[in-house]
Amino acid sequence: MSAPLLRVAVLASGRGSNLQALIAARDAGALPVEFVAVGSDKANAGALQLAKDAGIPTFTLDPKAFASRRDFDFELFRQLDATGAQVLVLAGFMRIIDGEALKPWVGRMINIHPSLLPKYRGLHTHRRALEAGDKEHGASVHYVTAELDGGPVIAQARIDILPGDSEERLAQRLLAFEHQLFPAVLRLMAAQRLDLIAPDRVALDGKLMDAPLQLRNGTLVD
Ligand code: GRF
Numbered sequence: 450m451s452a453p454l455l456r457v458a459v460l461a462s463g464r465g466s467n468l469q470a471l472i473a474a475r476d477a478g479a480l481p482v483e484f485v486a487v488g489s490d491k492a493n494a495g496a497l498q499l500a501k502d503a504g505i506p507t508f509t510l511d512p513k514a515f516a517s518r519r520d521f522d523f524e525l526f527r528q529l530d531a532t533g534a535q536v537l538v539l540a541g542f543m544r545i546i547d548g549e550a551l552k553p554w555v556g557r558m559i560n561i562h563p564s565l566l567p568k569y570r571g572l573h574t575h576r577r578a579l580e581a582g583d584k585e586h587g588a589s590v591h592y593v594t595a596e597l598d599g600g601p602v603i604a605q606a607r608i609d610i611l612p613g614d615s616e617e618r619l620a621q622r623l624l625a626f627e628h629q630l631f632p633a634v635l636r637l638m639a640a641q642r643l644d645l646i647a648p649d650r651v652a653l654d655g656k657l658m659d660a661p662l663q664l665r666n667g668t669l670v671d
Pocket of ligand 1: 466
C-alpha cells in the first residue's frame with residue numbers, strides 16, 4: 450500500500466498562477482499531495498475559481514467582518530485546522546499574519562516571494578531590483594515565521610536582469626521559474642526531506658544546509 454498523501458491547504462489572494470502550477474504538478478503525477486482546501490481573503494480571487502475547477506474545497510474569510518487582524522488570523526487558522534491540513538502553502542496571500550496565530554504552523558508553512566531574499570522583503574520587488582541596478586533577480590521559497598518574508602529560505606530560482614527589462618517583463622519572466630520552484634519545494638516536503646531547525650536553519654535529509662537550494666534546469670541542487 451502506498452503512503453498516505455501529504456494533506457496541503459493553500460492560501461491565495463490573487464490570480465493563482467502558482468496554485469495552478471501546483472495543481473498541474475499534482476495532476477502530472479509529480480507532486481504526491483492532496484489539496485484539502487484553498488482559502489482566500491478575497492471572494493473574487495482567481496485562485497478560488499481555479500480551485501473549484503480542480504474540485505478542491507474553498508473558503509473565503511472577509512477581513513472586514515473581524516474586529517482586528519488578530520481575530521481574523523485566529524479564525525483563519527481555526528478553519529485551516531479543521532481541514533486536516535498538515536502543510537500550509539501561501540501562494541500569493543497578500544496579508545501579514547499575526548505572529549502568535551501562526552506559531553503552531555511554524556515549520557509546516559511555506560511562502561513564495563518574488564525576490565532573492567533577504568533582499569527586498571515586502572512589495573514591489575521587481576521595481577526595487579531594477580532601480581537598484583541589480584544584475585540578477587529571483588524568487589525564494591521560505592518557511593513562514595513571525596517576521597515578514599524573514600523565515601529561513603529553502604530554495605531560490607535566479608534569473609538575469611536583461612537590458613530594457615520593465616517591471617512587468619521581469620515579473621512575467623520570473624513567474625515561469627516560480628512555477629517550477631514551488632512544486633519542487635513542496636515535493637521535498639511531501640517526501641519529508643525538509644525540516645526547519647529552530648530558530649532559522651533548514652535541514653535537508655537531516656543535514657543542515659549552508660545556503661538555499663538553487664533551481665537549475667527545473668531541478669533543485671545544492
Ligand atoms: C507571485 O509573484 C508570488 O511570488 C507572490 O505573489 C505572486 C502571486 O501570483 N507571493 P499568483 O497569484 O500565484 O499568480
